[in-house]
Amino acid sequence: MDSAPVLEVRNLHTHFFLRRGVVKAVDGVTFSLRRGEVLGLVGESGCGKSLTALSILRLLPQAAARTVEGSVLLDGEDLLAKSPREMREVRGRRIAMILQDPQTSLNPVFSIGSQLHEALARRPDGTGRSLRERAVDVLRRVRLAAPEQRVGQYPHELSGGMKQRVVGAIAISCAPEVMIADEPTTALDVTIQLQYLDLLKELQSSLDMGILFITHDFGVVARMCDRVAVMYAGRIVETGPVREIFDNPVHPYTRALIASVPKLRRKTGRLRAIEGQPPALSDLPAGCRFADRCPHVEARCLERYPEAVSVGESHSASCWLAA
Amino acid sequence: MSAAPILEVHGLSKHYPVRKGILFSREVGQVRAVDGIDFSIGEGETLGLVGESGCGKTTTSRLVLGLETPTAGDVLLEGQSWQSLSGQDKQDYHAKVQAVFQDPWSSLNPRMHVGDIVAESLRIAKWGTRAEIDERVAALLVEVGLRPEHARQYPHEFSGGQRQRIALASALAIGPRLIVLDEPVSALDVSIRAQMMNLMKDVQERDNVAYLLVAHDLATVRHMSEWTAVMYLGQIVEYAPTESLFEHVRHPYTKALFSAVLPDHPDRQEEGIVLTGEVPSPLDPPGGCRFHTRCPFAMDICSQVAPSLTESGSGHLAACHLEE
Numbered sequence: 320m321d322s323a324p325v326l327e328v329r330n331l332h333t334h335f336f337l338r339r340g341v342v343k344a345v346d347g348v349t350f351s352l353r354r355g356e357v358l359g360l361v362g363e364s365g366c367g368k369s370l371t372a373l374s375i376l377r378l379l380p381q382a383a384a385r386t387v388e389g390s391v392l393l394d395g396e397d398l399l400a401k402s403p404r405e406m407r408e409v410r411g412r413r414i415a416m417i418l419q420d421p422q423t424s425l426n427p428v429f430s431i432g433s434q435l436h437e438a439l440a441r442r443p444d445g446t447g448r449s450l451r452e453r454a455v456d457v458l459r460r461v462r463l464a465a466p467e468q469r470v471g472q473y474p475h476e477l478s479g480g481m482k483q484r485v486v487g488a489i490a491i492s493c494a495p496e497v498m499i500a501d502e503p504t505t506a507l508d509v510t511i512q513l514q515y516l517d518l519l520k521e522l523q524s525s526l527d528m529g530i531l532f533i534t535h536d537f538g539v540v541a542r543m544c545d546r547v548a549v550m551y552a553g554r555i556v557e558t559g560p561v562r563e564i565f566d567n568p569v570h571p572y573t574r575a576l577i578a579s580v581p582k583l584r585r586k587t588g589r590l591r592a593i594e595g596q597p598p599a600l601s602d603l604p605a606g607c608r609f610a611d612r613c614p615h616v617e618a619r620c621l622e623r624y625p626e627a628v629s630v631g632e633s634h635s636a637s638c639w640l641a642a
Numbered sequence: 643m644s645a646a647p648i649l650e651v652h653g654l655s656k657h658y659p660v661r662k663g664i665l666f667s668r669e670v671g672q673v674r675a676v677d678g679i680d681f682s683i684g685e686g687e688t689l690g691l692v693g694e695s696g697c698g699k700t701t702t703s704r705l706v707l708g709l710e711t712p713t714a715g716d717v718l719l720e721g722q723s724w725q726s727l728s729g730q731d732k733q734d735y736h737a738k739v740q741a742v743f744q745d746p747w748s749s750l751n752p753r754m755h756v757g758d759i760v761a762e763s764l765r766i767a768k769w770g771t772r773a774e775i776d777e778r779v780a781a782l783l784v785e786v787g788l789r790p791e792h793a794r795q796y797p798h799e800f801s802g803g804q805r806q807r808i809a810l811a812s813a814l815a816i817g818p819r820l821i822v823l824d825e826p827v828s829a830l831d832v833s834i835r836a837q838m839m840n841l842m843k844d845v846q847e848r849d850n851v852a853y854l855l856v857a858h859d860l861a862t863v864r865h866m867s868e869w870t871a872v873m874y875l876g877q878i879v880e881y882a883p884t885e886s887l888f889e890h891v892r893h894p895y896t897k898a899l900f901s902a903v904l905p906d907h908p909d910r911q912e913e914g915i916v917l918t919g920e921v922p923s924p925l926d927p928p929g930g931c932r933f934h935t936r937c938p939f940a941m942d943i944c945s946q947v948a949p950s951l952t953e954s955g956s957g958h959l960a961a962c963h964l965e966e
Contacts, residue, residue: 480920509902513901537832565907580861582906584906589840590836590865593836594837596803
């Protein structure tokens with residue numbers, strides 16, 4: 320685990336500049352991802368986890384969104400300094416992405432085969448095999464049944480789970496160093512979800528990729544991740560090895576999130592809900608962003624944002640109470 | 643059944659014809675979305691309906707809501723058959739059976755004030771004067787944890803959790819006996835889900851309303867419901883008091899669903915049945931037991947004879963040859 324990180328994000332700030340003000344959606348995010356590792360980026364909608372992914376790939380949604388500070392290093396090269404042309408060589412080839420809804424990530428008017436060809440043609444494998452053979456091959460790697468027939472079929476002829484496998488096939492077709500998976504199993508059924516997670520793990524170890532796994536589900540984290548970064552209102556509030564986060568959560572937000580989920584193994588009484596809502600990103604408080612929902616809030620929490628402090632072996636949290 | 647049943651469902655089926663051709667279209671088959679199911683819900687109780695997509699749980703909820711006409715079987719509300727109702731009686735049925743849907747972004751009309759959304763069913767039923775309705779709306783908003791002044795705002799001004807509260811207030815307005823909850827928390831954020839589940843339980847206790855909870859998350863069902871029914875390809879394969887089902891699973895498909903639940907700790911994973919393949923098409927469901935094509939314990943009899951639901955004490959029903 321001491322290998323150099325393949326992807327390093329340092330102090331990333333991505334803001335939306337709107338007429339009504341500046342929305343600080345990503346506000347100082349720092350993490351690193353090693354080869355052969357799955358890092359879970361956990362948080363609720365609007366916490367900035369998807370925007371962090373889009374900032375890494377420089378696919379920000381509209382003219383109003385800009386990365387104003389920070390750096391994104393892929394094998395030590397800063398992606399934010401690259402030209403648009405150089406970035407195109409990175410996307411799909413060196414960093415692949417899997418999105419939540421396979422329905423919208425595949426083009427409905429092209430066959431599965433031709434969508435794979437598009438990705439495969441960019442990277443000759445030197446064996447002189449036809450694109451079709453290589454497409455069948457990569458579909459076999461994602462364990463899609465009857466791959467020879469699938470290449471001629473269209474997305475609507477496949478089920479959701481099968482479509483997401485095709486998306487996975489496109490993602491690994493260029494043997495990327497990093498894969499960003501943004502809630503890839505949320506749209507799938509429970510029995511299919513488990514199969515897909517196992518497939519991703521298998522692909523990861525055979526290709527020695529680093530996976531940045533974006534999710535809101537601690538069950539997915541427990542099954543998939545080696546390390547976890549918990550995000551709240553644009554910042555990472557706690558990061559650590561997965562067992563540390565489950566056994567020994569330090570930040571009150573992490574603790575509350577884990578406690579608020581009903582348990583399968585025993586009848587739970589009244590759930591311990593986190594009251595209130597996350598703060599508006601256009602009007603962030605000066606102090607800790609979780610302060611107004613936190614049961615342990617003190618005066619200093621409202622005054623200054625707590626710096627991340629080490630609370631264990633490569634485990635840190637941004638909370639005054641942990642200091 | 644501890645309480646008197648509010649809702650009874652007998653042999654309920656819904657088949658959709660599949661047609662081919664445009665001008666001289668002919669029927670080439672039937673999708674058996676729901677195929678002969680029975681269940682009942684007691685007063686103030688919750689029945690959880692679990693299954694994967696395509697198993698017929700949403701069709702079942704639409705049949706209970708009276709939004710679809712059954713192909714066979716019947717739905718009885720307080721002993722009265724839905725099929726026999728007409729005119730005003732049908733309208734009364736719709737008032738007594740309300741719904742909260744999964745997605746609070748599409749279930750609330752964006753052009754209506756929150757107060758009008760909540761008041762709509764009261765106005766249709768000519769429940770009272772304008773002032774009385776306004777007063778009732780204010781009380782309902784408070785009941786679901788919002789403020790009376792929210793009545794003058796539009797849905798887009800609220801977060802997902804707040805919108806789901808508005809949807810619940812509007813379902814409660816007319817004083818229903820049963821609310822169909824179709825995946826009521828799955829579109830909400832993790833930290834908001836617990837708030838909503840607590841609220842639904844509080845409301846049930848206060849108003850003695852029954853819930854039909856359609857969900858895919860087993861932990862949510864265990865937390866919310868007294869009874870649980872598991873559906874597979876249009877049929878109920880296991881039906882039991884929730885605690886009995888969670889302590890002692892009888893049907894292999896239910897076992898497989900449990901095995902697919904993600905762990906609550908990295909060192910724990912439910913071992914057991916890992917299903918391969920996907921759910922067969924309901925257009926041409928397998929003969930015999932519908933689960934036999936994916937069941938690891940399938941025997942010869944399973945592909946020939948459909949098992950019927952058998953009881954093993956305290957009302958725990960399962961349809962499996964292994965259990966006979």
